[in-house]
Amino acid sequence: MAASKLRIVALGGLGEIGRNMLVFEYDGRLLIVDAGLMIPENDMLGVDLVIPDLSYVLERAEQVVGVVVTHGHEDHTGALPYLLERVHAPVYATRLTRGLIEVKLREAKITDADLHTIDPQDVVLLEPFCVEFYRVSHSIPDGVGLAISTPVGLVVHSGDFKFDHSPVDGRPTDFARLAELGARGVLLLLSDSTNAESRGYTPSEQALGETLARSFAQAQGRVIVATFASNISRLQQVMDIAARMGRRVAVVGRSMVTNVRLARELGYLNVGEDTLLSVEQLDQLPDREAVLICTGSQGEPTSALVRMGQGTFRAVGVRPGDTVIVSASPIPGNEEMVNRTLDNLCRLGADVYYDEVLDVHVSGHASQEEQKMLINILRPRFFVPIHGEYRHLVLHAKSARQCGIPAERVFVLETGDVLEIDGSGGEVVDRAGGDYVYVDGLGVGDVRDAVIDDRRHLSQNGIILAVVAVDKYTNGLVGQPQIVTRGFIDEGEANGLLDRARDEVARAVAEGGTRSEMQARIDSSLRRFARQETGRHPMVVPVVTRV
């Protein structure tokens, strides 16, 4: 590696949504920005969460000069426990972000992390890097973008952002700071591509307030609002409206309760003691005075809203007269779960409002015109779209070219790419990791694609086990073959199918041969049998024991 170049290692979030993580490396020293998790896609069967492949960093653990976290969302913080378990470098974050990280580290029993609270005015020297910050608006308070001075020039990392001119927390994205950075000359901008498909501008968080207030005013009974636990500004709006209309609020769902407590402690959520009640206290009030805020806006199976829909949430039973507002839009892959919950709530007689039928959600990410605005303010020499699936990165790159950045200075990278860059140009020189690392139960990385492939096979056609004992001297069958199936066929419907399968196995054994020859023969004859009889392709596991 050329010592005079800046190396950028994309460990996550490029060509995918989630597990955002970048490494900036110069002269063997590494600065890490964010370390997030990804919610598994629907076909990553049984996986709890996905984190970046950390091996590039772990092999250079001593060389890490610092970790900077842009904001407190899971897709930027969720892999920190796995990182900080093995890399002992200082971590820098704003106050709320730090608070959320602390909760996460406590759950993972990591007690020795070296956390530092930063203020957007701070300058943090992590040689050879110098990191400055600027406020951004996003769907969680206290987010920052980064201006990183490096030996090859100034690099700006947008974090996740939108340009909200009237944010609920009164802290808009800092234009003056951006203009000043632009004036200093920006070598490279890395910018949030999440909403690159969205034309125009993203509405202000406040635009939502009026719609919510109208829904509250019309509600004859209780109002139940489901949203993201981290969207403190949304919670603030709901609580403000509730207070204004003489309603009291209870918060339900573990992550919601944790976040509300933390945000109040740190001063990011302002709500009077007399507004917040427990669910039990709320139950004593007339329905017209009650508001519930809960988790479950993405149809998460164990969340409060989903269980309310199923009628299995003990604390709150939804009933006719309730108004339910789902203030979020479903993340791709979650639609079926969300829709099922909406249907269940309708069945219980609630009036249900959601993004499709009423504007009860706005995004926290910049749309196309805002993305271009950032590019135009900073006028970077080079551009790398980050935080998005591949098509989002391609669309954002197109916007950059429309803003006048020549195509050869726009790099569409994917997770795992290593870009080297200096004042004169950049190129992808290597690959570093990029594999999915699956967390499943207690295991990190011990479930690989082969295991997932087996799960997929099992999920589609089930399994047939054939257990056979043969005499170790005569090679003859001892007793009857045993056939066990799971997920293959309803055994009550099988109509002698399993008896015939047993005969197939007995025939395969009768041909003799070694144990592995017998197993191969049982395997192929049962596969053929299943295909012919049922048109299905179950996994077949033959077990031959010599006794």
Next chain:
Amino acid sequence: MAASKLRIVALGGLGEIGRNMLVFEYDGRLLIVDAGLMIPENDMLGVDLVIPDLSYVLERAEQVVGVVVTHGHEDHTGALPYLLERVHAPVYATRLTRGLIEVKLREAKITDADLHTIDPQDVVLLEPFCVEFYRVSHSIPDGVGLAISTPVGLVVHSGDFKFDHSPVDGRPTDFARLAELGARGVLLLLSDSTNAESRGYTPSEQALGETLARSFAQAQGRVIVATFASNISRLQQVMDIAARMGRRVAVVGRSMVTNVRLARELGYLNVGEDTLLSVEQLDQLPDREAVLICTGSQGEPTSALVRMGQGTFRAVGVRPGDTVIVSASPIPGNEEMVNRTLDNLCRLGADVYYDEVLDVHVSGHASQEEQKMLINILRPRFFVPIHGEYRHLVLHAKSARQCGIPAERVFVLETGDVLEIDGSGGEVVDRAGGDYVYVDGLGVGDVRDAVIDDRRHLSQNGIILAVVAVDKYTNGLVGQPQIVTRGFIDEGEANGLLDRARDEVARAVAEGGTRSEMQARIDSSLRRFARQETGRHPMVVPVVTRV
């Protein structure tokens, strides 16, 4: 059952999308409208398709006076082979719909169906019912709505419809006929709720033409259009634009080829011989003169577009310079598959246009204002929303109340409900079926929820098999227990885990007891072991053989 009442049995499509099927019954005689299939939801693991529970009809097969099919989409015709295999009643459909049904019956080797072609002017007497038809616009030509005279009054069934005032086939929904029906007095309207979430009006199919034409004009290379094979009007538009711009067209994908051939034969698709080429012929032309129309707009795993994205479609390799237009919107549940294909096509360097970024799709279903317009034209005494998930039915019912139908005359039913109605009122009197009937391979109904539950369990955590031989006289272990896992852990990563599992099993066997006691003990000890060591909950199958 009161002989003087009309009985409506909802066999599918109410509270769900797909497998649309209604039975109208009077005095023991049954008229069936549509018999569709449903694409399995993501958690119906391994299921190929879902059909209605036909038992209500099969138990009364001799009493069926006829089957009327409103249009040729799979969700209205896909269960016909299963129905007509066992019910020998006359089937009535328009010409294109009949052609599509014939293809389907031929594939299912059903040769004795009694098919009748109807024209919208026809009147079909199926005592005690008399069925008239009216043209509707939809995303397939030749669709009809039904006006069914019954002894209790006139019933209108909307089919699937929109009000397209400038449809591509020049045949708008027949307002005059609707007005005339309204004047006769409508007892009951059953109407399409699919787009009940959509505010305003659905745009005309022709609105799309301009956007498509602009994309074609800008394209420097080949244009590849993916859409539904049944959307003949969309195919007509693409072929017209291609011809106008001096491009030639090849059609790829089995269902697309079948539908284009059929639609041309029957005169529903007008395209000159010189416009249509084979893929091989198209390959000889300059890229600027080539258009491909293909399947895969829903990310179907084996479709042409998906395989093009994966680079595994031999006939067509996507390359930089190609323009790909996905002219459809993803059906809920398909988003991940569609997005993955869009990303892959971007990776290959194509310019990719899809619903999110350009208006390259319009729906074939009525939006809220059109739904209300139909209600206002017909002024029915009673209203039943059909064709939609539960929330859609609820929203459509709300629109009906807004149009002045009193709440007690609006019935929100679900699949399986039996409604009895006459001039004075209606009520749900019974349940008839309503269960999902899963088709998996050759089996119809032999996979039930217990099998699906097993598949789900297997898909999340895999399976551990423990095979043990014990001496039938001493009850002692013969040889070593065998442990086999699938989908549980990467065996290379297992680090002696399986050896320890084997020890657990040996200990469980050593405690003796009957065979089933031993199996129960192995089961619980392996479950506990897996939970403690991995945090996972695999299915455990112990097999104890006495030798």
